Amino acid sequence: AQRVTQPEKLLSVFKGAPVELKCNYSYSGSPELFWYVQYSRQRLQLLLRHISRESIKGFTADLNKGETSFHLKKPFAQEEDSAMYYCALSTSGGSNYKLTFGKGTLLTVNP
Amino acid sequence: DVKVTQSSRYLVKRTGEKVFLECVQDMDHENMFWYRQDPGLGLRLIYFSYDVKMKEKGDIPEGYSVSREKKERFSLILESASTNQTSMYLCASSSVQGNSPLHFGNGTRLTVT
Known part of the structure; x- marks a missing residue:
């Protein structure tokens, strides 16, 4: 079965510092991975996908x-990067047929 | 721009009530999904549908059912609401084209008392 692990529930950094949000996955097939972001009071939206290399x-x-x-x-x-970030794994050939999400990491960027 | 609209932003229901959450999308997407979002648990898939009148169970379907009579509308039904179904419910849609993203609604925060 597929699984997405985001080991950090909370991550706090200062403005200007580098940030890394970790995501590990478990899947026997060819994975397609995404990052979604949810800013305060906004809907969840796609941030980037691995296939685009963007x-x-x-x-x-x-x-x-x-x-x-x-x-x-x-x-x-x-x-403005402060938000909830979710890593997600698509397990159906990239159609987002079934997207499995991690539990999310809340990033706080302090001034 | 794709729009996914959930009919209610906030909903308060009593234990045992039958609850309907409605979702409409305007981009002729084939796929539609219902997730629930809980702190510390992330997003968990309840049900999804890849065509009209088609539905498949997600990871946590117990206590829920769905209906997709028209392509643009996907309804989530709580047959007999319970307090452990208090949550944020997110509807999403996507096309079948490869790597097409999920487009989410604003969510419905359901409280069952």
Whole structure:
């Protein structure tokens, strides 16, 4: 069965510091991974997906199949990055047929 | 821009009541989902549907049912509400195209007293 693990419930950094939100997955097939973000009082939305290999709002994430990880990184955190972040695993060929989410990490960026 | 609309933002119901949560999307998406979001537990999939009148159980379907009579509408039904169903409920939709993202509604915060 597929599983997504986000080991940190809470993460607090200072503005300008690097930030890394960890995500590990367990899946026997070919994984497709995503990061979703929920800012205060806003709906949950896609931040980035591994297949696109893109940088969004300064965030990047690299799929490491050897370590079964998909950590989210940003070199210089900003206060507006404070939000709940969810790592998610798609297990149906990328159609988001069934998306399994981690338990989330609440990031707080302090001034 | 895709819009997923959940009919109620806040709902308070009594134990034993039958509860309907409604969700409508305007992008002709094939897939629709219901999740519940609880602190410390993340998002857990209740039910999903990939076509009209089609439904599949997610990870926590017990105590819930769904209805998808029209492509744009996906309803979550609590047959007999219980206090442990107090939660934030999120509806989402997506197309079947590869790697298409989930589009979420604003959520319905349900309190069962």
